[in-house]
Amino acid sequence: MSELVVKDNALMNASYNLDLVEQRLILLAIVEARESGKGINANDPLTVHAESYVNQFGVARQTAYQALKDACDDLFARQFSYQEINERGNTENVRSRWVSEVRYVDAEATVKLIFAPIVIPLITRLEERFTQYEMKQISELSTGYAIRLYELLICWRATGKTPVIELADFRQRMGVLDSEYQRMYDLKKYVLEPSLKQINEHTDITATYEQHKKGRVITGFSFKFKQKKPKQAEIATETPKTATNDQNTIKPLTEPQIAKYSMILCKLGSISDLSNFPDYPSFANWIANILRTPEKADEQTAKRIFTALKTETDYSKKN
Incomplete structure (x- = not known):
């Protein structure tokens, strides 16, 4: 199943300033709520595991631990703003925090957060205008500016072009502070053009x-963009049948390697939901059978197992 991020367009067009890790953390929480079926409310925390951050964004495990821990220090103070029309037809300027509570559990390498009450309907209300996109589209974007610009553009996916966005509004939507990049040369060099370059290289649109x-x-x-044509290589990775189809850098494993890596994989939180076994050895034996003959498993399960293998070991670098 594709990991979809769904946000009301009022939130997509909101003015806020989050750094890269904070944006990624919030997106993972939205995906967690959607994929788990838990939903989002003002009482129950959503849990984001460092393993999810590692697998989604391809960073080292220790880097993920520290990044999420640091993000918790600042996320509570972060605010965003947007406009809403009230029952009298007047514009209300709304300001809110993103979260009402955030915790980092060091021993478990997890973040637990509760969205602020005003954010919840903006994320979950889908009967009106909304934008959705697959998480993989922003996984390789390495700046918060690039993520914000991508979100801003795809609000206009139906037309492939945006209206003219006034300079002050553009700065706010991109999260550029009044004290930052005041010269147009700097704004274009450090915010606009690098963001477009990343979007054109790593997402599904060219702008x-x-x-x-x-x-x-x-x-x-103003911006114009068009959808890229799917690459044959990208289509192929959607239907993995063997280890080499799903992960081109991974060669067939030997039996000693299967034994070693199945014991590593069986203890990973990122695939723990696949286990219906009473202990690690039983789960490891099941994983070993998939590593040995991936075509016997369903495609999504095989893909998850080999993605975890590539992420959690240095096997692909040594072979």
Whole structure:
């Protein structure tokens, strides 16, 4: 199943300033709520495991632990703003925190967070305008600016172009502080152009921008983008049948390697939901059979097992 992030467009267009890890953490929490079926409410925490962060964004395990721990220190203070039309037809400027509670459990390498009450309907209300995208589209974006720009663009996926976004509004939506990149040269060099470069290289769209002026002064930007054609290699990875189909860098394993890596994999939190066994050895034996003959498992299970293998070991580098 694809991991979908769903946000109300009011939230997608909100003005806020989150760093890269904080954005990733919130997106993982949204996916967790959706995929687990738990839903999102103002009382029950959502749990994000460091293993999920490692697998989704391809970072080292220790890096993930420290990044999530640091993110908890600042996330509670983070705010965002958006506009809403009230029953009298007047515009209300709304400001809220993202979370009402956040905890880091050091011994478990997990974050537990509860979204602020005002955020919950913005994420879960799907009867009105909403935007959804697969988490993999932002997995390789390495800056918060790139994620924000991608989210901003796909709100207009139906038309493939945005209206003119006034400069002040663009800065707010990108999370650029008033004190940052005040010169247009710096804003384009460090925010706009690197973000577009990442989007064009790593997501499912290719985008360009046009600057709009009053006289000689740039007053805003507009964007055009188009959907990339699916690459044959990307299509192939959706239906793995063997170890080499799913992970091109992984060669067939020997029996000693199968024994070794099945014991490693059976203890990973990222695939623990696959286990219906009473102990690790039984689960490891089941994993070993998939490593040996992946075609005997369903495609999604085989893909998860070999993705975990590549992520959690250095096997692909040594073979």
